[in-house]
Amino acid sequence: MIRKKSILLLKSQKGDGSGDKYDSLLNSSGFEVRQVKTLVFDFKNIDILREELKNDDNYAGLILSSPRCVHAVYLASEDNKNILHNWKTKYNFVVGETTHKDASEKLNLECEGRESGNAVNLSKLILKKKSLYDKPFLFPHGNLKTDTLNLELGKEGVKMEGVLVYDTIANPNIEKELADATDNFTSISEYVVFFSPSGLRSSINYLRKIPLDLNDVKIIAIGPVTELAIREENYKVYGVSKQPTPEEVLKLILN
Template sequence: MIIENSVLLLKTQATEGASDKYVDLLIRNNFEVRQVKTLVFQFKNIDALKHKLKNDGDYSGLIFSSPRCVHAVYLATNDTKSLIDSWQSKHNFAVGEATYKDALDKLSLECKGKESGNAVNLSKVIMEEKFIHQKPLLFPHGNLKTDTLSRELEKEGLKIEGVLVYDTITNPDICEEIKQVTDNFRAVPEYVVFFSPSGLHSSLEHLQNIPDFCYAKLIAIGPVTELAMKEKNLDVFGVTRKPTPEDVLDVIAGR
């Protein structure tokens, strides 16, 4: 059975206490929204990150590739608020609007790159000021990071110094959560939105237990997720241009 005018969001664990803009926008547009956490995060090496942040003179600025990277810096500086102050005058960058907003709200850091949407585009933003960056950029990251950003920057002679600050793991309760939002595998929302290849891989096996899953309209957040879906021989209903709630709504509405 297909649940009409409903959307299933398959995305990573939300930041604690944060509202979900995807849910808010879809509800305002008269869709029923169901959610499953595909991935959860375990933070690590926070003391090592704190040590690097204390040595701010060694770096030109920070790169945030996700809200989790922002949260790791928040954890490292939360007991010493002044620690982040010296980074406010540096050249800081963030991939996407959600990460930009988190850096501003949690750390009071103004970052460039909120319109970038992916690592390749962010590298172009950073390279616009490449002669400013005489020192490495500090790059807190997760265990699933790709080498795209460092590769693009190193082509231009820019250096980044990475520090692993969280592991991404499959939500251990994902099967039960999918069971709950699909009425015990008997129904599937009309639209199913995959936010990442890793989220796709962690959820697809369970979703394919639903008899009518093949009739759902599958949406990819960005071309990388689209490619992962096609590699699984899935029919892709639409692909967002950017990872925003408005783009998801545009795809659903056929705009």
């Protein structure tokens, strides 16, 4: 059975444990929202990141590619807020609206890149000012990072120094959570939103237990990389959200 006016969000756990804005916006727009954590995060090497933040003279600025990266910097600076003081005058960049907002609110850092949406777009933005950088960027990242930024920036001689600050792992309770969200694999929401290729891979085999063709539901991808992963599983994509925001997802559903 397909539940009309219902949305299943298959997204990662928020790295900071804060509330979820997708629920509130979509609920207020008349949709039932069910959500399953596909991935969880294990933060690590915060002491190494803290030391690199102290050595701000070595860097042109920060590149923060996700809210988890922001949270790692927050953890590294939690006991010493002054550690970020000198970073405020550097060239700091983020991928997307959510990361920009988190960097502003949690780190008090103003960053460029809120409209970028993905690594390719961000690299283009960074390279517009490449003549101004005489040092590498500090790049906190997760274990599933792609090489897109490093490759695009490296072509133009802009370097990054990476610090692995979190591991992304499949939610160990995903089968139970999916069973709850699908009424023990007997129904599914009209709209299913995948937020990442790794989230897709961790959930798709369980969703196949539902006795209907997943092509009969409206599958939404967050970003072109997730879209490609869905198509590689031979499923149709109803729409692609250019930004990982609830407003963009709602816009796709209502159009």
